[in-house]
Amino acid sequence: MNSSRPVTIKDIARRFRCSPSTVSRALNDHPAINEDTRKNIQEYAREVGYQRNEVSLSLLNKKTASLGVVVPTISNYYETAVIEGLHTALQPIGYTLNICVTNENYALEKEYLAKLLSNRTEGIFLSVSHETYNSGYYEHLESVIQRKTPLIFIDREYEDFETSRATVDDYHGAFAAVEHLINIGYRHIAHLKGPNGLTVSEQRFKGYADCLKKYDMAVREEFIINTNFNVESAILPTKRLLEMATPPDAIFGVNDQVAIGAMRVVKAKGLRIPQDVGLIGFDNSPISAYTFPSLTTVNRPGRKIGMEAARLFLNQVNGAEDFKHESTVLPSELIIRESTLRI
Template identity: 90%
Template sequence: MNSSRPVTIKDIAKRFRCSPSTVSRALNDHPAINEDTRKNIQEYAREVGYQRNEVSLSLLNKKTATLGVVVPNISNYYETAVIEGLHNVLQPMGYTLNICVTNESYILEKEYLSKLLSNRAEGIFLSVSQETYDSGYYEHLEQVIQRKTPLIFIDREYEDFETSRATVDDYHGAFAAVEHLINMGYKQIAHLKGPNGLTVSEQRFNGYKDCLIKNGMPVRDELIINTNFKVESAILPTKRLLEMDTPPDAIFGVNDQVAIGAMRVVKDKGLRIPQDIGLVGFDNSPISAYTFPSLTTVSRPGRKIGMEASRLFLSQLNASGDFSHESIVLPSELIIRESSLRI
């Protein structure tokens, strides 16, 4: 008849014919408890596998030690690196991360935020979904603000939303990548762009465009084709590029996946990298160093972003009433490898 109901402090109290308070104090090593009582109770508690019900404590203390991490997906290297960074700082402080994957859906994002608030998460790290961008709705964020729950944007962001944010300098990373291609003598640089509307996509695109302009090179619309960040989404666009009358002699991919997809198509065509076609990606994913040829790319400090975001959260938490939000932009770094190194 030993039901699966977890042992409570009351159960133990009954067993020892004492009050719950005594048990609670005994378990917490309160000084005003008789040594014997304490030992007996602790021993018994261990024996029966007592485990403090944190739910009741959360209710009592209004502290859940839970943080929400809301991201569009976790299948990319960068996202997992960010989570690792958050984790490294916050886990040792006793926080539990509640990772929510929106799958780029607005509705899921909204649901998750509601749920996190209902569950009294003490802070939320958010990388907004594609759909949220597209729709432009952000009432679901207002609830978070209204409830004064610290909200930290990671990576993607609403430009005009007043919160803290930790992002990577995509613009200058892209700029440096394209400038490098120009320095290598490439003349017609194509861009496999990310989905429209996303800050990440647009920032990188802007870096690409501005770099061309600054260097007196034309921005050819037909050399800019959209992808969805995934490797297979680069295949057709790259084919199209290579079949043009005046095809590009270099391709800047919005991320490594896309660049690797392009690499495959280029090689299938029998073109040589970097001699015939230069190639640059973005992210410095682990595999980029081991493709053949290895891929020039721009590294994003994902772990650092996570750690900085944690810092922002903590400072907001400790802040008294008036708190000015911070925007942290970490630099990205060009990593030159074989795919663009034309001698």
């Protein structure tokens, strides 16, 4: 059987000399269909491997059961955890996820959103790209809103849109991290900050700064250096910190990668962790448990964020007329490990 062209309902109808309607009803167990007809048609359909064309159904019902997930990257643990959460919540109820990776690029983000709308995607989960953030452009989002396609922000957001959003409590996570350092007895705490402007960077920075203030400690500008979220970007900044006249005795990295970069430099300098320098990261990525010493960090529940985002989406589509957008902020949680545990 050279069945490269998929079998259609019409093919089956021709075979049974009946109308397509009958075949359709037979296949869907419609009660008005004769028992024998039904059996014959179903059996034949199975035999020739009939599979209904969902594309035509999408057109007819204006339902595609597909969702867009637009993220800057999928090469970090956190993002894949979020996707896994979305997947866990949404695949079982029939949704298909279209993953789009923007590489922090505005033009790509715009293109993907347009494409998702063209494909009549029923909802979009978006973590906006870094470039979009900086540029401040957002017309590409207006068309999503205008189309009434549910848009759920994940972590990175525009404040001025009326949408649901799921984020992690970066502020209090950072606050708790720094407070922990202070409790242990560290007094000169530096921060390897993320790129300026991103909510994630700024919130963590704010938690850091506010905590210092609470304990009447100076927020020293030279103790705050930008990084790019990855290991390499932490190397030089850490060197600079350690070569200061009065170097810090603890470093709070904006994420685990950065903290690990710092860890390398500190160890290379012959300083001991945590005795000489305390070190703390953010994300609780799998790697953080297995460095040496293991890294104190702040857990960021990616999987839960994904599931929560899914819940927000479902709320919106199944929504009562009194539906209100929600902003969920999931708590982050301090995970204490060896890199801060002195004495």
